[in-house]
Amino acid sequence: MSKLIRRLGVHTSIAGGVHLSIERAKELGCNTVQIFSHNPRQWIVKEIPSDSILQFKELRKSYNINPVFIHTSYLINLAASDKNILEKSIELLIQEMDIADLLDADCVILHTGSASQDSEEVGRKRAIEALKRVARNKVWRSKLLLENTAGERGDISSHIKDIAEIIDGTGSPLIGGVVIDTCHAFAAGYDIKNEKGLSGLIKEIDIYIGFNNVKLVHLNDSKKGYSSHVDRHEHIGHGGIGKEGLKKFINHPAFKTIPLILETPKKSEEDDPRNLKIVRALL
Numbered sequence: 001m002s003k004l005i006r007r008l009g010v011h012t013s014i015a016g017g018v019h020l021s022i023e024r025a026k027e028l029g030c031n032t033v034q035i036f037s038h039n040p041r042q043w044i045v046k047e048i049p050s051d052s053i054l055q056f057k058e059l060r061k062s063y064n065i066n067p068v069f070i071h072t073s074y075l076i077n078l079a080a081s082d083k084n085i086l087e088k089s090i091e092l093l094i095q096e097m098d099i100a101d102l103l104d105a106d107c108v109i110l111h112t113g114s115a116s117q118d119s120e121e122v123g124r125k126r127a128i129e130a131l132k133r134v135a136r137n138k139v140w141r142s143k144l145l146l147e148n149t150a151g152e153r154g155d156i157s158s159h160i161k162d163i164a165e166i167i168d169g170t171g172s173p174l175i176g177g178v179v180i181d182t183c184h185a186f187a188a189g190y191d192i193k194n195e196k197g198l199s200g201l202i203k204e205i206d207i208y209i210g211f212n213n214v215k216l217v218h219l220n221d222s223k224k225g226y227s228s229h230v231d232r233h234e235h236i237g238h239g240g241i242g243k244e245g246l247k248k249f250i251n252h253p254a255f256k257t258i259p260l261i262l263e264t265p266k267k268s269e270e271d272d273p274r275n276l277k278i279v280r281a282l283l
Contacts, residue, residue, distance in 0.1 A: 006283055007032040007259035010272050011071065014038075018048055018103065019055035026063045028272055034069040034109070034261045037099040043075060043088055045095050048102065057104055067106035067259060069216060070142075072096045078130040079113035079123030079156045089113070090130050097134070100142035107145045107215060109179050112166060116154035123156040128169035135172035143176025145215055150181075150231035151188035158188040158229075160201070164208035178209055181218035181263075182249060183234070186241050189227040193245030202254045211254055219246065219260045219279065235264050235271070236278045247282040 009030035012021040018037070025033040038045045060068060073096065076089040093110070100108045112131075115123020131144075146166060151158035157166065167175050180201075182192060191197030205211060221239030223232035228240075237243035249255060264275045 005031065006256075007066070008262075008276065008279060008283075009033045009065075009259070010262045010264075010276065011035065017052045017055070019052050019059055022056060022059040022063060022065055025065055026059070028276060030276070031063075031065055032067055032069070032259045032261065033065050034071055034263075036073070037070050037096060037103065037105075038073070040071070040073040041075065042073075043092060045092070045099070048099065053102055060104075067215075068103070069107050069109055069145075069261060070096065070100050070103070070105045071109045072111070074111075076110065077113035078110075078127040079115040079118075079154070080126070081115070081117040086126070086130060090133055093134050094137050097140045097142060097144070101140050105142050107143050107176060109145050109147055109216070111147055111149055112157045114152070114154035115156055120154070120156050120162070123154065124162065124166055124169070127156060128166055131166070131170040131174065132172065135170065135174040140174070143215075144174050145177050145179045146175060147179040147218070148181055148184050148188065150184040151227075151229040152231060153229075155188075155229075158184070160204040160208050167209070177213040177215040179216045179218055180205070180214055180255075181220060182241060182246065183218070183220035183222040183239070184231060186222045186226055187224060187228050187230055187232075189229075191226055192249055193226075193241050195248075198248060198252065202252070205254070214255075214258055217250065217255055217258050217260050219250065219262050220264055221246065233263055233265060236262070236275045236282075243278070243282065246279075250279070250282060 009032035012024040221234040223234040224230035225240035
């Protein structure tokens with residue numbers, strides 16, 4: 001029986017054209033990739049040239065880079081109490097889904113948002129209503145994935161039960177599953193570096209979401225550490241989870257077939273190759 005090839009990639013830049021993100025992934029020896037489809041810190045989305053879209057699809061096919069994940073803009077906040085921000089967020093998410101279909105991307109990753117002015121419960125209800133509105137807009141081929149967050153003030157999706165509540169409340173095929181971020185889980189209070197904490201997370205996923213719905217692992221070490229409620233990624237092995245903790249996580253039977261994307265710091269050209277090399281040795 002042939003050995004299953006683990007899908008491992010990083011978040012690559014679209015600078016110079018979206019198709020170049022695939023070239024960058026290939027150069028790093030990746031067989032999956034995550035990108036932004038536009039500047040994630042701007043509300044305005046520029047149209048992607050058709051030749052760049054075509055090249056993106058062709059390169060992806062020839063290099064066998066699958067799946068392709070698009071991370072949504074950091075500006076989107078579906079739990080916002082500010083009506084203007086909420087409307088702009090819904091509009092931008094619809095645009096993100098449209099671009100994903102243009103690029104034949106498999107999944108779009110979303111941080112649902114923060115309810116800093118209200119309770120988390122109120123924020124979740126607002127996000128559910130916003131997602132229902134997006135779902136009514138049209139049907140996309142690309143699936144929306146909800147990501148667990150680090151539990152910063154106002155976070156509405158830092159626990160598995162919270163994400164399940166949003167998925168169940170939305171009740172739409174728009175949402176195709178979840179992304180589990182190791183740094184976020186650790187910061188939110190899941191002590192995944194030890195057996196008991198890891199088992200606890202796995203049990204919650206199993207009960208509330210189901211492992212068939214976990215489509216991606218964001219593999220990041222945690223700079224600020226366990227239950228810090230701070231979203232700060234660190235190089236693999238240099239943070240609070242450590243090499244051994246991450247090794248246990250990615251090789252656990254529950255996660256061992258799920259694609260991995262690194263979102264580790266990029267201070268120099270050597271950072272991605274070094275982190276990837278460490279992860280390959282851990283697999």
